Amino acid sequence: METQMLHIFRNTPLGRETLLQTSYFCKHLDILPVIYIPRYLKFLMYFENEVVQVDLDSSYLRSPDTARDHALQIVKNMGLPEPKFLEPKHFTASTLPDIPVDYDFMSCPRSISDLTSKIGLGYIGPRVRRIVHSARFPVLIPSSVFKPWKSLAVLFGGSANAVKTLRLGMRLSSISGLPLDVFTQEGRRKRGDYENIIQQEGLNTEMDKCVRNWRFFESRSLAENLYEVPDDALIVVGAYGHGLVKELLFGSTMEIVQSICPNSMLIVGPNYRALI
Amino acid sequence: MDDRLLLIAFGAVVGVCSGLAAVALYYGLVFMVEHLSVLREHWWVFVLPGIGMAVSSLFLEKVVREGAGHGVPEVVYSVSRHGGLLRLRSSFSRLISNCLTIGSGGSAGPEAPVIISGASIGSNIAKLFSLNERQRITLVGCGSAGALSAIFNAPVAGMVFTIEIIMGEWSAANVVPIAVASVAGAQITRLLRAPEVSFTHLSFNVDLTSTLASVGLAVVTAAVSIIFARALRYSHHFSDKIPLPVWIRAFIGGCLVGAIGLMLPGVLGEGYHSIGKMVEGAFAGGLGLMVLLVAAKILATALTLGWGGSGGIFAPCLVIGSFAGLMYHRFIDLLWPGLSWVNEGCYALLGMAGLISGTMHAPLTGIFLIVDITGRYDTILPLILVSALSTTICHVFEPASFYLRDLIEKGQYLKPRTDAKVLADMSISELVEKDCRTVPRNMLLGDFVKVVQQSHRDYFPVVDENTGEFQGMIHLNDIRPYLFDSVMYETVFLEQIMKINVETVDIHDELSDVLDRMDANGLFSMPVVSSNRFVGMISKATLLDRYRNELIVQTQH
Amino acid sequence: MELEINEFCSCLELPLSTVERWIRQGRIPVKKIGDRCLFSDTALRKWAQEHNLPYCPPDEQTAKKQAEKPESLSEAVGRGGIYYDLPGKTVEEVLGEAVSAMKDIESESDRQTLYETLVAREQMMSTGIGNGVAIPHPRTPLTQSSIAPQIAVCFLAKPVDFNAVDKKPVYVLFVLVASNSKQHLQLLSRLSYCLRDTTFLNFLSRIPPPETLIKKIIEFESHLNGGE
Structure with missing residues (x-):
């Protein structure tokens, strides 16, 4: 079935870059972009066990007259077919539309509700976090300036969720035909343990087929090692919700990655479900 | 743990929590009124409601960014479409804004805010424990019942209202936990405060003439209910058209309410005080004053709620109802001065029931609320009469209850166990039949006949072999005339036979719309096409099959 | 006997999305372990019977298929x-x-x-x-x-x-x-x-x-x- 990706369009130069990034993603993975041009500053997303209210910053409503044309132009220039424009059908209140959540991907800037001036490395807005944590789809967080990526980089940590992330990475690589690198930071678990996990999951042959290179970082911290990730790679990383306390104390992998790498990232949340 | 026991336990917890929320609002209101009453002497006191409403609307819009109405419709909407998911912020936002609105003198009730707070508490507790939708909806009901029974100290009314308005269905699995929550909420109230609306010490001797006369009261309350509902809606639409920021609108509205309050202080606030006086028969004032009071209270409430204040219509309904009851009593007293009528307080009670039944289309809530607050069944006969008649009359003029009207107009109200609910739950993607074989547009008829032979379906989507784009459809009937014509086999391409411009369905379309289109065009199946790619077929036969499954699964717990 | 969600879908001959929705809505008896769902065969058989749904475990399905094999x-x-x-x-x-x-x-x-x-x-x-x-x-x-x-x-x-x-x-x-x-x-x-x-x-x-x-x-x- 046709896969679809939701994009909330912001009619500003920053919004242009993110839509370019989304279009690039869609083009390489044969996805149909679904563009929502907000008419209200708020919207709700009803997930399976959570309702997330997104309060957009006011730049999303800027120059509504040109928004549709701009969006269309960006998508068409990328060589994609005509995108779909989302018109919310349901409203919780008259100015509070519900945005459907049955998409396969969503594209989100690092922050969706705060002023654009705040957007920088090391900051992911609370709304985006909640979307990542509740959504069944992976969330693409584009870099702030459009840069075509030429490979995929999966950060693989060995947990059950990480295996899902790895599978997604391999699937994306086989659809797009772009090379895939896997990076693993050795900690308590050593190289052999990770290879065992792959073996148990029956991913051996697929690994050999899809993955160009599996790098293990044996020394140094993850933060230092991230320099090895190619500058033109789309980072595929999981965010698994280790609990609030642990996250505050140690920070999750996602936090470290997003605060260090300016690359575009595809974040796979704990509720991500693979399309079967 | 057994599902039912689990729900009862959770229901009790939710009932306690929402009861606490209701008590908190009560003390908030008491605090506000105490501290603001010192200002009553000043001439500028009429701006007080204005300030209160402006702050309240600013709080809702800018601080918690609620962006929604007075509460009950949101709860009903979330129950019917999203399995009872409510935002966490809703559990306190309305409490604070309502406290500001009523405390400063705005004419509104505290019920809708406590209902949405209670419901949101229930929903978020369910979320915390990852309960499923059915359980979550029950807990939302528990929250609303607990809150309502706590604010009125009326456990039965809380339960009945929840089932009548919020849940829309009676089922054993729901009723028990909701009843438990209701009782828990009422207990919290009895522990922590003295309820202000309670007339357990009064007794009424209702004779036959009074019972008969209550038919007239039903007509009056129905008329007042209709006027009230329309005034509320009109006021809302009118204020929406004013091109001013929300908080300035709220300020103007509040000042107007304050100005009315300068002349008739009885219309301000939630009005429980005047209700008490009326039911006890201690309210002075002739027929003219009563008519004026009814009109003023309606106006004040419409201004408060329509122009940006936050609150419910429950308490205003009670106040207007008791004014209307008294008004009717004065009126019949004037007509037949010789006859001995029952105490005027009884008519105030009947008026309340009539107005609640009429405005909300909830006759049982009206009846049980009065039974709850009087604690006796003296008045049950005229009560039933007034409630039933008032609802029936209102139903003719206002097709839906005040709470549900907007939802129904937008087609968003999905009563459980109805066609609309079943269709809304199923999605196109669940019904798509993907075993259709696509054929290229440049295929020869002869080759196509071979395809037909091996296929077990009647429909064949035609696609472009290079781009994969959907071109049209071929039904078996379209080729029937040429089926045995071997000359055509080698000369005709499918492109020439296929139907173009066929009606297609998008995978995200609503099932009810798709069915309507099928009916309108006399189709039995339609192709599902997503961005020019054929996805599958959707057919009425499969739909009926699955519709029935769905209906059975939804209705049998 | 316990079933995975995929097996269960094929037992009911329903798409995965429907079954997932029913689980979410709490209409199917299910045991949740993390994000995995386990179904007990007997409970489901009873449930399907109560709700008038066809229930056909995989082994019965293959038997049925064999029975339907065209005559040689x-x-x-x-x-x-x-x-x-x-x-x-x-x-x-x-x-x-x-x-x-x-x-x-x-x-x-x-x-x-x-x-x-x-x-x-x-x-x-x-x-x-x-x-x-x-x-x-x-x-x-x-x-x-x-x-x-x-x-x-x-x-x-x-x-x-x-x-x-x-x-x-x-x-x-x-x-x-x-x-x-x-x-x-x-x-x-x-x-x-x-x-x-x-x-x-x-x-x-x-x-x-x-x-x-x-x-x-x-x-x-x-x-x-x-x-x-």
Whole structure:
């Protein structure tokens, strides 16, 4: 079935870059972009066990007259077919539309509700976090300036969720035909343990087929090692919700990655479900 | 743990929590009124409601960014479409804004805010424990019942209202936990405060003439209910058209309410005080004053709620109802001065029931609320009469209850166990039949006949072999005339036979719309096409099959 | 026994999205471990029964599929047997000989009914389909009798006038017996596929020995199966 990706369009130069990034993603993975041009500053997303209210910053409503044309132009220039424009059908209140959540991907800037001036490395807005944590789809967080990526980089940590992330990475690589690198930071678990996990999951042959290179970082911290990730790679990383306390104390992998790498990232949340 | 026991336990917890929320609002209101009453002497006191409403609307819009109405419709909407998911912020936002609105003198009730707070508490507790939708909806009901029974100290009314308005269905699995929550909420109230609306010490001797006369009261309350509902809606639409920021609108509205309050202080606030006086028969004032009071209270409430204040219509309904009851009593007293009528307080009670039944289309809530607050069944006969008649009359003029009207107009109200609910739950993607074989547009008829032979379906989507784009459809009937014509086999391409411009369905379309289109065009199946790619077929036969499954699964717990 | 969600979907013959929604809405008894769902077979069987849904575990499904497998012509011929040099000068006589030659009929009464129905069908309209071949068969499947579905191939000693469509005398009979009409049609269609083919007819006219005939039929059937 046709896969679809939701994009909330912001009619500003920053919004242009993110839509370019989304279009690039869609083009390489044969996805149909679904563009929502907000008419209200708020919207709700009803997930399976959570309702997330997104309060957009006011730049999303800027120059509504040109928004549709701009969006269309960006998508068409990328060589994609005509995108779909989302018109919310349901409203919780008259100015509070519900945005459907049955998409396969969503594209989100690092922050969706705060002023654009705040957007920088090391900051992911609370709304985006909640979307990542509740959504069944992976969330693409584009870099702030459009840069075509030429490979995929999966950060693989060995947990059950990480295996899902790895599978997604391999699937994306086989659809797009772009090379895939896997990076693993050795900690308590050593190289052999990770290879065992792959073996148990029956991913051996697929690994050999899809993955160009599996790098293990044996020394140094993850933060230092991230320099090895190619500058033109789309980072595929999981965010698994280790609990609030642990996250505050140690920070999750996602936090470290997003605060260090300016690359575009595809974040796979704990509720991500693979399309079967 | 057994599902039912689990729900009862959770229901009790939710009932306690929402009861606490209701008590908190009560003390908030008491605090506000105490501290603001010192200002009553000043001439500028009429701006007080204005300030209160402006702050309240600013709080809702800018601080918690609620962006929604007075509460009950949101709860009903979330129950019917999203399995009872409510935002966490809703559990306190309305409490604070309502406290500001009523405390400063705005004419509104505290019920809708406590209902949405209670419901949101229930929903978020369910979320915390990852309960499923059915359980979550029950807990939302528990929250609303607990809150309502706590604010009125009326456990039965809380339960009945929840089932009548919020849940829309009676089922054993729901009723028990909701009843438990209701009782828990009422207990919290009895522990922590003295309820202000309670007339357990009064007794009424209702004779036959009074019972008969209550038919007239039903007509009056129905008329007042209709006027009230329309005034509320009109006021809302009118204020929406004013091109001013929300908080300035709220300020103007509040000042107007304050100005009315300068002349008739009885219309301000939630009005429980005047209700008490009326039911006890201690309210002075002739027929003219009563008519004026009814009109003023309606106006004040419409201004408060329509122009940006936050609150419910429950308490205003009670106040207007008791004014209307008294008004009717004065009126019949004037007509037949010789006859001995029952105490005027009884008519105030009947008026309340009539107005609640009429405005909300909830006759049982009206009846049980009065039974709850009087604690006796003296008045049950005229009560039933007034409630039933008032609802029936209102139903003719206002097709839906005040709470549900907007939802129904937008087609968003999905009563459980109805066609609309079943269709809304199923999605196109669940019904798509993907075993259709696509054929290229440049295929020869002869080759196509071979395809037909091996296929077990009647429909064949035609696609472009290079781009994969959907071109049209071929039904078996379209080729029937040429089926045995071997000359055509080698000369005709499918492109020439296929139907173009066929009606297609998008995978995200609503099932009810798709069915309507099928009916309108006399189709039995339609192709599902997503961005020019054929996805599958959707057919009425499969739909009926699955519709029935769905209906059975939804209705049998 | 516990099932994974995919297995369960195939048991109910419903799409995954529907089942997932039902789980979310709390309509199916399910045990959740993390984000995995486990279903107990017995609880689900009861649930499906209460809700009037078909419930068919995977092993039963494969059994059902096997039962639905189309009748094989070669197997039917194997059951029916191949007979040579049947005497007889009239239609009734050769039919009688054929029926009494068929090895796989246990009771005499079945044999008698079969003969009567074959003759009755012949009287209505000849089953001689031309090129010296006839396919005698009962008009309605013999649901009452215990005769297994089969085809008896009977080469006649002397060609008999069967009043066939092309008026040619018939030298071979394919006596077709089926226990239901679906089987009947399947066998008939497979048989007619072979008999339409001239190479098969030529081969048949040489009156081949049983092994080669069966082999030829298997060869033809494989074309049919391959085409599907």
